Amino acid sequence: MNSNDNNWKCAKCDMPLVKKKTLFTYLGHNITYEVSRCPKCGSVFIPKELAEGKMAEVEAQLEDK
Numbered sequence: 001m002n003s004n005d006n007n008w009k010c011a012k013c014d015m016p017l018v019k020k021k022t023l024f025t026y027l028g029h030n031i032t033y034e035v036s037r038c039p040k041c042g043s044v045f046i047p048k049e050l051a052e053g054k055m056a057e058v059e060a061q062l063e064d065k
């Protein structure tokens with residue numbers, strides 16, 4: 001039981017995070033994205049790629065009118 005494919009941990013609980021598909025609303029758009037979530041306290045950790053990449057894509061689409 002030493003799965004190392006996800007080294008993210010909840011800083012509060014020291015629990016390894018589990019991936020969960022989560023629905024976001026961003027600028028009026030619904031986005032489903034797999035994020036890491038603490039199984040204990042339920043905190044969701046937004047990966048950098050989502051914060052900087054996916055969101056930028058959405059913004060780009062919105063501006064492309």
Ligand SMILES: [Zn+2]
Nearest residue numbers: 010013038041
């Ligand atoms: Zn936690």
